[in-house]
Amino acid sequence: MKFDIIIIGGGLVGASLTVALKDSGLKMALVESRLPAPLPDDASWDSRIYAISPGSASFLQEHDVWQKLDRSRFSPVSEMAIFGDDHASHLNFNAYDIGMSELAFIAENRQLQTAVWDSLESPAGNVEVVCPVQCTSIVWHESHVDVQLADGNLLQTALVVGADGVNSWVREQAGIEFSKYAYEQIGLVANFSTEHSHRHIAYQWFRRDGVLAFLPLPDNRVSMVWSTTEAQATELRELSEAELCQRVAEASEHTLGELQLITPPVGFPLNFVHVKELVKPRLALIGDAAHGIHPLAGQGVNLGLRDTRELVKTLNERGLQTDCGDYRLLRRYERARKEDILALELVTDGLQKLFANKNPTLTRLRNLGFEITNQLPLLKNRLIQHALN
Numbered sequence: 419m420k421f422d423i424i425i426i427g428g429g430l431v432g433a434s435l436t437v438a439l440k441d442s443g444l445k446m447a448l449v450e451s452r453l454p455a456p457l458p459d460d461a462s463w464d465s466r467i468y469a470i471s472p473g474s475a476s477f478l479q480e481h482d483v484w485q486k487l488d489r490s491r492f493s494p495v496s497e498m499a500i501f502g503d504d505h506a507s508h509l510n511f512n513a514y515d516i517g518m519s520e521l522a523f524i525a526e527n528r529q530l531q532t533a534v535w536d537s538l539e540s541p542a543g544n545v546e547v548v549c550p551v552q553c554t555s556i557v558w559h560e561s562h563v564d565v566q567l568a569d570g571n572l573l574q575t576a577l578v579v580g581a582d583g584v585n586s587w588v589r590e591q592a593g594i595e596f597s598k599y600a601y602e603q604i605g606l607v608a609n610f611s612t613e614h615s616h617r618h619i620a621y622q623w624f625r626r627d628g629v630l631a632f633l634p635l636p637d638n639r640v641s642m643v644w645s646t647t648e649a650q651a652t653e654l655r656e657l658s659e660a661e662l663c664q665r666v667a668e669a670s671e672h673t674l675g676e677l678q679l680i681t682p683p684v685g686f687p688l689n690f691v692h693v694k695e696l697v698k699p700r701l702a703l704i705g706d707a708a709h710g711i712h713p714l715a716g717q718g719v720n721l722g723l724r725d726t727r728e729l730v731k732t733l734n735e736r737g738l739q740t741d742c743g744d745y746r747l748l749r750r751y752e753r754a755r756k757e758d759i760l761a762l763e764l765v766t767d768g769l770q771k772l773f774a775n776k777n778p779t780l781t782r783l784r785n786l787g788f789e790i791t792n793q794l795p796l797l798k799n800r801l802i803q804h805a806l807n
């Protein structure tokens with residue numbers, strides 16, 4: 419079986435790339451090792467919730483994915499309220515101030531995943547979804563790549579796209595160098611219903627024990643992401659429902675009143691991954707396979723979708739170049755993406771380290787930084803513009 423592109427990894431980023439290229443005339447295979455979880459019959463909420471930027475939402479809309487989402491299950495964010503750890507300093511971003519109707523949309527992972535997968539089918543028949551199947555080996559040749567699957571099938575392609583997440587197997591097979599370290603933190607996620615309305619405000623508290631965020635869900639519900647030490651995450655998970663609600667309400671300074679747990683807490687280990695190269699001859703990396711960042715900015719999927727948008731642009735504008743795996747062509751994608759990725763890696767990693775540091779001088783400085791930034795509309799504007807893409 420011969421393809422122009424084989425995309426390995428059908429998470430949000432890899433599946434979105436496939437959808438965005440399905441009218442390009444290129445013959446593609448999407449290889450995914452796990453069948454996506456079906457939507458539940460009941461009205462229960464997914465504990466994996468994403469803040470989707472307006473730029474990502476427009477991209478998904480352009481490819482008829484956004485329209486498939488159930489509007490009653492996602493919520494716009496019109497304001498962000500960020501607090502320092504001195505109970506006084508704060509930083510506010512308001513959509514109204516920058517002439518936007520929202521700063522982001524909060525949506526469930528499984529809703530997004532289902533909408534993207536439902537859009538994979540191509541009337542031209544140029545998309546092959548190979549799932550659930552594991553890849554067992556990749557052999558790189560000068561003119562093509564052989565991808566061996568566990569079911570015995572051998573696929574041949576001009577370009578492999580690694581979209582297989584933060585522990586990318588494809589990245590390893592290509593011998594791409596990367597640096598990785600564990601934050602020694604867990605991202606604890608859970609959903610709550612709240613006594614008071616969130617008024618479409620996303621809250622974030624930079625605390626001495628980590629970063630606590632509330633993302634608004636429809637009606638009086640929020641999704642919590644508490645990035646905290648492994649010890650505290652274990653302790654929180656062992657609490658009774660009532661105790662956990664009390665602890666989270668206290669940590670959030672009772673901003674939304676009393677809380678009730680809707681979905682049990684689930685923990686994700688947090689890692690930083692910086693990849694030295696995004697491309698090699700016949701290979702491009704996108705999404706978490708290309709970068710692993712701390713979730714405090716809620717930007718991982720958005721960064722991955724920006725990779726997707728750029729790779730689609732590079733491939734669609736290849737002109738007379740018929741070989742999608744051509745290294746010079748792929749370098750254009752890499753050059754266009756490096757700055758954005760590096761900027762977000764530095765900001766998220768820097769903020770995480772700044773707030774993990776217990777030095778009292780730094781404590782004063784970082785809180786002062788919030789206050790100063792809050793007084794500077796131009797700086798605020800520049801910061802928020804980046805997050806809107």
Ligand SMILES: Cc1cc2nc3c(=O)[nH]c(=O)nc-3n(C[C@H](O)[C@H](O)[C@H](O)COP(=O)(O)OP(=O)(O)OC[C@H]3O[C@@H](n4cnc5c(N)ncnc54)[C@H](O)[C@@H]3O)c2cc1C
Nearest residue numbers: 427429430431451469582583605705706716717718719720
């Ligand atoms: C606590 C937490 C909160 C977050 N909140 C946000 C947020 O609010 N906003 C945001 O933008 N981002 C957020 N993120 C980041 C976000 O989760 C990731 O950036 C995103 O899931 C990356 O998507 P991906 O498609 O690149 O990778 P993944 O979602 O990891 O998908 C990779 C896919 O590849 C498949 N795969 C793996 N290996 C193979 C193989 N060998 N063969 C075939 N298939 C394979 C896997 O089964 C999987 O489906 C958060 C992360 C955490 C941990």
